[in-house]
Amino acid sequence: MGISENARCKGCVDFFTTDSSKNAGNTLCINEYFWTVWRKKGAQDLCIGFSEVPLFIERTIQMNENTKQLLAMFEESLAKADSSESLEQLRVEFLGKKGHIAALMSQLKSVPNEEKKAFGQAVNEVKQEIEKKLADAHADIVKKEEQKLIDSAEDYDVTLPMDIDMGSYHPITVIQREVEEIFRTMGFTIEDFSEIVDDFNCFEALNIPKHHPARDMQDTYYLSSGQLLKTHTSAAQNSIMKKYGAPLRAVFPGRCFRNESTDACHENTFFQMEGIMIDEDISISNLIYFMKTMLSEVFGQDVNVRLRPGFFPFVEPGFELDIQCLICGGDGCPSCKNSGWLELCPCGMIHPNVLNYGGIDTEKYTGFAFGLGLTRLAMMKYGIKDIRVLNSGNLKSLSQFIGK
Numbered sequence: 001m002g003i004s005e006n007a008r009c010k011g012c013v014d015f016f017t018t019d020s021s022k023n024a025g026n027t028l029c030i031n032e033y034f035w036t037v038w039r040k041k042g043a044q045d046l047c048i049g050f051s052e053v054p055l056f057i058e059r060t061i062q063m064n065e066n067t068k069q070l071l072a073m074f075e076e077s078l079a080k081a082d083s084s085e086s087l088e089q090l091r092v093e094f095l096g097k098k099g100h101i102a103a104l105m106s107q108l109k110s111v112p113n114e115e116k117k118a119f120g121q122a123v124n125e126v127k128q129e130i131e132k133k134l135a136d137a138h139a140d141i142v143k144k145e146e147q148k149l150i151d152s153a154e155d156y157d158v159t160l161p162m163d164i165d166m167g168s169y170h171p172i173t174v175i176q177r178e179v180e181e182i183f184r185t186m187g188f189t190i191e192d193f194s195e196i197v198d199d200f201n202c203f204e205a206l207n208i209p210k211h212h213p214a215r216d217m218q219d220t221y222y223l224s225s226g227q228l229l230k231t232h233t234s235a236a237q238n239s240i241m242k243k244y245g246a247p248l249r250a251v252f253p254g255r256c257f258r259n260e261s262t263d264a265c266h267e268n269t270f271f272q273m274e275g276i277m278i279d280e281d282i283s284i285s286n287l288i289y290f291m292k293t294m295l296s297e298v299f300g301q302d303v304n305v306r307l308r309p310g311f312f313p314f315v316e317p318g319f320e321l322d323i324q325c326l327i328c329g330g331d332g333c334p335s336c337k338n339s340g341w342l343e344l345c346p347c348g349m350i351h352p353n354v355l356n357y358g359g360i361d362t363e364k365y366t367g368f369a370f371g372l373g374l375t376r377l378a379m380m381k382y383g384i385k386d387i388r389v390l391n392s393g394n395l396k397s398l399s400q401f402i403g404k
């Protein structure tokens, strides 16, 4: 018999034994009459002989028959699968832990060592073929299922009137943007800053060294890295001074965190908007002018405010700017802790130490800073009696304040 691919009869299958030097490349011929084993690449056919290999041949043929049958069985089931679920069932049936491939593989231990490689290889080939066919079928089915969904989608008439309740911005976002706009028109830049800061930015750069009693007023949540959730927007002052130098006008809104009990006017998570202005000859008159302008723009009406001395280590002098409670008109209610006034926007002239930390020439420049309580401003503007409503996530309550 000649040695070429074409010379193979229908029943020929390739096989490999573990002893590659001897038998690699042999072809097993199982034609109708007898079995012969002959070397594929050689000048002459070399028949290993019927008597030397009957058991081996029998097993090899049996294995090939098994894998062929398994593949045929798989293809038959695959042809019937018409959904992702049925494909998944097939995958489990053939490739699962207790599936057919696993069952075939479990026979490996009883196969003689020299045949293990060929056996494993044959099972693996079937496995890979099944995996590929499953993946192709899956891609096909997904496409069909998507198309089915598209085809079954309800037609709608774009000209029909529709419900356009698209939701709305949170009251704090609304007021924040409004205040930003007011300051933008007065030449202030709007800055953003991280909610996680380090001790230096939150305290030390603000003239609040370690163990300073002012820290007690602003207990917060500490991370294992030593960083903390910022207690006030003042934490950004140092970075912004270093970023821009003087002269400088900037506002920077942000979420603040404090470890404190909540009530109608205190939250553990609330918003502030910090502002700083640094230039030559900046004085308290400039501070008062900007505060008044901002409040009359926000409320669109005259509101009663009062300025009283307040202590913050990062300003000197420092003030508390309170607004007369717009919920009770000054008579006293839970929203203002029955005082008729609400602390809204502490402020003051920036302490020279803070300017120095920020790299500002204190011989030439002075500046003011304020820390507006945005959440409280939203309460006053929208007549929200309890600050906790703002963090409640209750759309029914929140949506009613928009547009007021």
Ligand code: FA5
Pocket (backbone or CB within 6 Å): 231, 232, 233, 234, 258, 260, 265, 266, 267, 268, 270, 271, 272, 274, 312, 315, 318, 343, 344, 345, 346, 347, 348, 369, 370, 371, 372, 373, 374, 375, 376, 387
């Ligand atoms: C400060 O946070 C200072 N950093 C403000 C400041 C900036 C002073 C620049 C001077 C110069 P205070 O802790 O008072 O200060 O908070 C400022 C404002 O944030 C308060 O007036 C109030 O409106 C708001 N606020 C503070 N704590 C809470 C809270 N727990 N819940 C809601 N709003 C709060």
